Amino acid sequence: MGKITKKYKLEETSDEKFKFICNECARETSHVVVASYHESGFDDAGNNCYADWDERNQIIQCQGCDTISFRVELTHSEDSDYSYEHDTHIRNIRENYFPNRTHQLREINTFLLPINVKEIYQETTSAISNGLFILAGIGVRALIEAVCKEQKAKGGNLYDKIDSLYKMSVVTKEGSETLQKLRNLGNKAAHEVKPQSEEQLYTAMQIIDHMLEGTYIIPKRVEQVFGQEG
Incomplete structure (x- = not known):
């Protein structure tokens, strides 16, 4: 079994804006990161076999309607694509949102429904x-x-x-x-x-x-x- 090392850090935030989908606005809008908790890890299995990852758990807020939601951003050394242009492997960024959201789909207010x-x-x-x-x-x-x-x-x-x-x-x-x-x-x-x-x-x-x-x-x-x- 490999040796797993983890680090945790509450990151500083700024007024920088990012484009994410907003369920309330039903489109991509500008968001700010209200809080971000960064986890990084390293798994050394020995014999030059290792893997590392980065995960950010973020509270985000839409700058159009002020709705608060949650975003997880994850990269892993085993999840990458080779770039012939740069002659290197580029890590894929995996994103999850809570609640889930997609373009074009906007829920109505359901509190008046049976x-x-x-x-x-x-x-x-x-x-x-x-x-x-x-x-x-x-x-x-x-x-x-x-x-x-x-x-x-x-x-x-x-x-x-x-x-x-x-x-x-x-x-x-x-x-x-x-x-x-x-x-x-x-x-x-x-x-x-x-x-x-x-x-x-x-x-x-x-x-x-x-x-x-x-x-x-x-x-x-x-x-x-x-x-x-x-």
Whole structure:
């Protein structure tokens, strides 16, 4: 077993800005590092076999919306690519964010959603953020199923229940046709184990967001602001 040496250091921060993705802004924005804890290590296995690594655990803050999140930056001597231009190995930088984030995906405020719809929504967006595109496709279908159940839509299958949402004026005719397309997307994920593209899933969630806002969020906000007055 090799000898492992570790060092820890709380680094000084500055006003320097870095470009990271912000979930709230749904795009890449300027961030500052509020705090950074640096861990470095060295593993000497003997016989000229060794490895070293650097890890930074950072609290970061978006300079657009002030949202605080967490970032981990890791490099390892065993994780590098050879550069023919510089005739050397260049270490890859691995990044993880908490909460996870991706371009284009912005969650709506879920506190006004029914609990079962809220839970499926959060799991679906989490699956997209983590690149679990088969599970995300199934989640899109499950979201539609959850809304149909909560709205007491009638029908023996999801196709008929979506049609029932239209007849109940929960969605428009165009909206019901779009939901049928999302149903097919979910069917491919569930029955054919076929992942959808990021673009398809982002678009699907934008459509879902529009439906959830119109069905739950906006009516409840109107009631909160204007009360029950007719």
